[in-house]
Every structure is written in C-alpha cells, then in structure tokens.
Amino acid sequence: MSTTAASPTLDVSGTRPIPFWRLVRVELRKSYDTRAGFWLLFTIGLLVALVEIALLLAVLIQEEPVAVSDFSIVAAFITSILLPVLGILLVTQEWSQRTGMVTFAIEPRRIRVVLSKLVVGILLTLLTTVFVFVLGVVLTLVCEVVQPDLTSWDYDWRFVVAFTIGQSLTMVVGFALAALLLNTPGAIVLFFVYWWGLSLILAAVAGIFPQFIDVIPWINFQVALGPLYEWELDRAEELAQILTSGTLWIGIPLGFGLWRILTAELK
Amino acid sequence: MITVDHLTKAYGSFRAVDDVSFVCHRGRVTGFLGPNGAGKTTTMRVMVGLTPPTSGRVTIGGLDYAAIPNPGRHVGVLLDASAQHGGRTGREILTLGALAMGLPSARVDEMLALVGLTDNEAKRRLRNYSLGMKQRLGIAHALLGDPEVLILDEPANGLDPAGIRWMRGLLKSYADRGGTVLLSSHLLNEVELIADEMILIGHGRIVAQGDKKSLLAGAQGAATSLAMSLDNTALATELARRGHLVDPVGEGLRVNAATEVVGRAALDAGVVLTDLRSGGVGLEDLFLELTSATARDGAGAVPPPPPPPSHGVHVPPTPNMPPVDSPVTPPGGHR
Numbered sequence: 123m124s125t126t127a128a129s130p131t132l133d134v135s136g137t138r139p140i141p142f143w144r145l146v147r148v149e150l151r152k153s154y155d156t157r158a159g160f161w162l163l164f165t166i167g168l169l170v171a172l173v174e175i176a177l178l179l180a181v182l183i184q185e186e187p188v189a190v191s192d193f194s195i196v197a198a199f200i201t202s203i204l205l206p207v208l209g210i211l212l213v214t215q216e217w218s219q220r221t222g223m224v225t226f227a228i229e230p231r232r233i234r235v236v237l238s239k240l241v242v243g244i245l246l247t248l249l250t251t252v253f254v255f256v257l258g259v260v261l262t263l264v265c266e267v268v269q270p271d272l273t274s275w276d277y278d279w280r281f282v283v284a285f286t287i288g289q290s291l292t293m294v295v296g297f298a299l300a301a302l303l304l305n306t307p308g309a310i311v312l313f314f315v316y317w318w319g320l321s322l323i324l325a326a327v328a329g330i331f332p333q334f335i336d337v338i339p340w341i342n343f344q345v346a347l348g349p350l351y352e353w354e355l356d357r358a359e360e361l362a363q364i365l366t367s368g369t370l371w372i373g374i375p376l377g378f379g380l381w382r383i384l385t386a387e388l389k
Numbered sequence: 390m391i392t393v394d395h396l397t398k399a400y401g402s403f404r405a406v407d408d409v410s411f412v413c414h415r416g417r418v419t420g421f422l423g424p425n426g427a428g429k430t431t432t433m434r435v436m437v438g439l440t441p442p443t444s445g446r447v448t449i450g451g452l453d454y455a456a457i458p459n460p461g462r463h464v465g466v467l468l469d470a471s472a473q474h475g476g477r478t479g480r481e482i483l484t485l486g487a488l489a490m491g492l493p494s495a496r497v498d499e500m501l502a503l504v505g506l507t508d509n510e511a512k513r514r515l516r517n518y519s520l521g522m523k524q525r526l527g528i529a530h531a532l533l534g535d536p537e538v539l540i541l542d543e544p545a546n547g548l549d550p551a552g553i554r555w556m557r558g559l560l561k562s563y564a565d566r567g568g569t570v571l572l573s574s575h576l577l578n579e580v581e582l583i584a585d586e587m588i589l590i591g592h593g594r595i596v597a598q599g600d601k602k603s604l605l606a607g608a609q610g611a612a613t614s615l616a617m618s619l620d621n622t623a624l625a626t627e628l629a630r631r632g633h634l635v636d637p638v639g640e641g642l643r644v645n646a647a648t649e650v651v652g653r654a655a656l657d658a659g660v661v662l663t664d665l666r667s668g669g670v671g672l673e674d675l676f677l678e679l680t681s682a683t684a685r686d687g688a689g690a691v692p693p694p695p696p697p698p699s700h701g702v703h704v705p706p707t708p709n710m711p712p713v714d715s716p717v718t719p720p721g722g723h724r
C-alpha cells in the first residue's frame with residue numbers, strides 16, 4: 123500500500139474561515155431554539171418580573187419608601203441563580219445531546235466555539251441586566267405616581283456597572299464549572315456547592331481560626347465581590363482581592379475546563 | 390485525497406486502530422468494511438479531528454482537517470445521524486449548519502428536497518424522526534456545503550431498500566463528478582455495488598484493500614464448494630474437524646474449501662456425495678475469512694457461538710471454526 127502516491131490537494135484558497143461573529147450568531151440561535159433554552163430564558167424574564175412586581179406591591183401596600191435601585195437588588199438574587207444555569211447549559215448541551223460532534227466538525231478550532239459561547243453567555247447576561255433595570259425604572263415610575271414623597275430616584279450609574287460585572291462573573295463561574303464537568307446536573311449541583319458551600323466553609327474556618335479572617339477576602343470571591351456591588355471599590359487592595367480570588371474561583375476551573383474541552387474526544 | 394498514514398488509536402493498552410494506512414482517491418467511492426468494533430468509526434473520528442490519534446496522521450487533500458478553513462465547504466461528514474439535539478426540527482438543524490457555513494437559506498430547502506424530506510417532516514422535532522429519516526437528514530447535513538470529500542459512517546443504516554438504491558446512485562454520481570467518497574459499513578453486499586475500492590479492517594488492522602477484482606484474485610484460499618450428500622451432518626462434522634468453514638445452505642452445505650478437499654473429506658467420512666460443485670469465491674467469504682483470521686489471532690477473541698441448527702443440519706462448533714450462521718454476523722463479533 124502506498125501512502126506516498128501523489129494525491130490531489132484541496133484548493134482552499136477561495137474559502138475564508140468562519141468569521142467569529144457568525145459563530146456567535148449560531149451559538150446565540152442555539153441558546154433559544156430548543157424548548158430547554160427557550161424556557162430558561164423565559165423563566166429568567168418571568169421570575170425577574172414577578173419579584174420586581176412583588177416588591178412594588180409590598181411597597182405600595184405598606185406605604186414604604188423605595189428607591190429605584192431596590193428593584194434591581196431583589197432581581198439580582200434570581201438572576202445570580204439562573205444566569206449560571208444558562209452558562210452551564212450553553213456548554214453541557216453539546217455533550218448531553220451529542221451535538222458537539224457536529225459543532226466541532228464544522229469548526230474544528232474548538233477554542234473559537236467555546237469563546238463564541240462565552241460571548242453569547244455575556245450577551246444574554248447583558249440583555250437580562252437591561253431588562254432588570256428597565257423594568258425597575260418602569261415600576262419606580264408607578265411608585266412615583268402613587269407615592270411621590272416616598273419614592274427616590276437616587277441612582278448611581280456605577281451600581282449598574284457593578285451589577286453587570288457581578289452578574290457576568292457569576293455566569294462565567296457556571297460556564298467554567300460546566301466546561302470542567304461537561305454534564306448538566308453535575309455542573310448545576312457543583313455550582314451551588316461551590317458558590318455557596320465553599321463560601322460557608324471559608325467563613326466557618328475563619329470562625330475557628332480568627333487569624334484567618336484577614337485572608338478571607340483574598341480567597342473568597344464572594345466576599346471580595348462585596349465592595350464591587352456596593353461600589354466602594356476604591357482601594358487598590360480590594361481590586362487585588364477580586365483579582366486573586368477571581369483567579370482561584372474562575373481562572374482555575376475555567377483553565378482546566380478549557381483544557382478538557384480542547385482535548386476531549388467527541389462521540 | 391484522504392490519506393491515512395500509520396494511524397494508531399489506543400485506549401489504554403487496547404488498540405482500537407492499529408497502524409492503519411490507506412488512501413482514498415478523487416472520483417472514487419471507497420468502502421470501509423469491517424465487523425463491529427473493528428475501528429471504522431474511530432478512524433473516521435480521527436479524520437475529522439474529533440478524536441486525537443495516539444500516533445500517525447490523517448490528511449485531507451494534504452491538509453490536517455483543522456487547517457481547512459470552513460471545513461464544511463470542503464468535507465461533508467456524517468458520523469452519527471442521531472448526534473443532534475432531539476428538540477430541534479430537521480429544518481432548524483440544517484439552518485444552523487447553513488448559517489455556520491455561510492450558506493443561503495435556500496440551500497436548506499434544496500437539501501431537504503434532495504433527500505426526500507417533506508416540508509411537514511422537516512417541521513418535526515428530531516426525536517420524533519424515524520431511523521431512516523434521521524439518516525436522510527444526516528446525509529443532507531453532510532451535503533450542505535457542497536463538499537468535494539464525503540466521509541460517511543454507515544450511511545445506509547436504517548434506509549429502506551428504495552433509500553439505499555437512491556443513496557447508491559447519489560454517491561456514484563457524486564464520485565463521477567470528481568468527488569471523493571469514503572463510506573463505512575459492515576454489510577459487504579451493500580458496499581460491493583458502489584465501492585470502486587474497498588478497505589477491509591478487522592480488530593483495528595487492515596486485512597485487505599484494493600478493488601473488487603484484485604481482492605478476489607488475492608483470495609486463492611477462499612475457494613468455496615457447494616456439496617450435497619446422503620449424510621450432511623457427518624460430512625459437515627468431518628469438514629469442520631479439518632478446519633473448514635461449513636455453512637448449511639438449503640438442502641446442502643457451502644464449504645470454504647476446493648471441491649477436491651470436500652471430495653476427500655466425504656471419502657474419509659464414508660459419506661455418499663450426491664452433488665459437488667465449485668461455488669466460486671464470493672467477496673462475502675473473503676470478508677469472513679479475512680476478518681475471522683484476525684479474530685483468531687487477536688488476543689481475547691471470544692469463542693464463536695454454535696450456529697443455530699437449520700434444515701436439520703447441525704454443525705458442531707470446534708475451536709477453530711468461526712460461526713457461519715449468518716452472513717452478516719462477523720466471526721468473533723461481540724454484539
């Protein structure tokens with residue numbers, strides 16, 4: 123058998139590589155063209171609307187003071203749970219539904235597919251954030267009409283930025299864990315254990331060894347994010363804490379996850 | 390066009406693909422044949438970069454698959470028709486492919502029409518597709534980018550007879566127009582009709598390759614005889630004892646040996662022959678012989694199960710006689 127026989131070459135001079143934006147378009151479409159994807163996005167929207175409206179009713183009935191940012195704060199709780207799930211599904215569906223065989227045959231440079239998914243995750247997070255704030259403004263307007271004296275429009279745009287960054291980072295943690303496990307239920311469970319459990323363990327450790335307290339913000343991403351949410355991130359130390367703990371919490375799983383996706387066998 | 394060069398894929402100490410080399414030429418249909426677990430799918434997965442090889446290399450038109458820009462426009466791939474999201478409609482699956490490859494949406498309708506999926510069927514979700522419909526959709530997906538090379542893993546799987554004939558014509562005309570086709574199968578008669586060249590693989594190793602004629606020419610040991618006697622059971626036992634493949638067919642026996650050998654066996658067994666003819670050499674026999682040879686050599690080969698009794702002829706199993714109960718059951722096949 124001869125493998126050295128002159129074989130014709132493929133003329134690829136006229137073919138351009140798939141542009142990145144097109145991969146993003148495909149991945150975006152894949153995020154909502156299935157029932158699971160569609161209902162997840164729908165549920166995020168619905169729950170955000172429900173909690174914000176619940177807050178509105180509570181405020182109006184009890185005639186309490188309310189600020190426009192209050193609405194985003196209650197919604198943040200919902201989105202910080204569901205956006206990571208969104209990030210997880212973007213990755214794990216390729217494995218649970220075995221579509222990865224087709225996806226990575228169409229674009230064999232896997233890192234581009236993964237990055238396009240990450241972009242889609244961030245786009246959808248931004249979309250959710252816009253929804254949260256627009257709805258918040260609309261509902262504050264209602265309060266303004268009903269109880270003008272109790273309604274405050276105190277608004278700090280920096281809060282919007284902090285909120286967006288915080289939500290995106292949470293989504294990325296889900297994404298990273300999904301890349302690591304390549305399995306939907308596993309990644310969701312791991313996310314909650316990781317996100318809340320690890321935080322609790324670190325707090326418990328600090329309770330037992332008080333000298334540990336100063337170290338916590340450096341390794342607990344949740345704690346380090348605190349100043350970001352309150353937009354008191356004015357010290358270099360706090361920024362450094364976000365960076366170090368972020369590397370631990372996001373960098374490590376994302377690094378291993380990417381390595382796993384790039385080398386995994388698809389079948 | 391496709392060059393597989395000393396490819397090996399090992400899982401631990403098990404070599405699913407073991408030093409495999411072959412070439413698929415432009416304008417030809419190459420059949421990739423082997424029993425279950427022979428390593429066909431693994432080889433094809435390595436070709437398109439889904440599985441990293443342990444050693445060796447595959448190039449398509451001189452390029453690594455990953456180096457081909459927008460590979461869907463050059464290489465059409467169908468590895469597993471059910472590896473698609475069950476919740477997407479057939480049309481949506483093709484639309485996603487067309488979008489990624491940068492094709493107009495009209496191409497989706499063209500492909501649906503080509504593989505014979507109606508508008509109504511294209512609107513159904515994949516999980517509600519029949520096996521053959523999935524297969525047709527998979528073929529449509531592979532053809533989407535109008536590629537020069539087609540890599541199809543068991544494309545006829547689940548197709549009805551009309552579908553198989555249609556696919557045969559499709560691939561043939563595709564190759565006639567200068568395309569390169571590699572298709573795998575474990576059914577020899579399915580491939581025999583369309584493949585210009587055949588690669589036979591067993592237990593990860595290539596056991597034979599070439600066009601049909603040269604394969605048969607090289608298969609001198611695979612002569613067959615058709616014999617009938619007054620005591621087929623005794624004759625079969627004697628032949629099996631001598632290590633020949635015996636296959637009860639109709640009222641008689643088909644033996645993988647020359648007529649002379651059968652005559653001598655009958656003489657020794659004291660059985661009266663009523664009919665003895667040369668059955669010629671079929672590719673089927675060649676295939677079974679070659680792959681059973683690797684099954685015997687291969688470590689951990691399972692002992693063949695006894696063939697079911699048919700027509701009152703019972704051939705007792707012997708350790709060196711592979712099963713011949715059904716032409717599609719490969720010797721040593723575990724599934």
Ligand SMILES: Nc1ncnc2c1ncn2[C@@H]1O[C@H](COP(=O)(O)OP(=O)(O)OP(=O)(O)O)[C@@H](O)[C@H]1O
Nearest residue numbers: 400403405423424425426427428429430431432575
């Ligand atoms: N991840 C793995 N670990 C161990 N063995 C594996 C792995 N993947 C594949 N194999 C083995 O490699 C061998 C080749 O499998 P492959 O799917 O290539 O066979 P095939 O020729 O396509 O068979 P079939 O005709 O049944 O489709 C099989 O024995 C299979 O069990």
Ligand SMILES: [Mg+2]
Nearest residue numbers: 429430431542
């Ligand atoms: Mg296979």
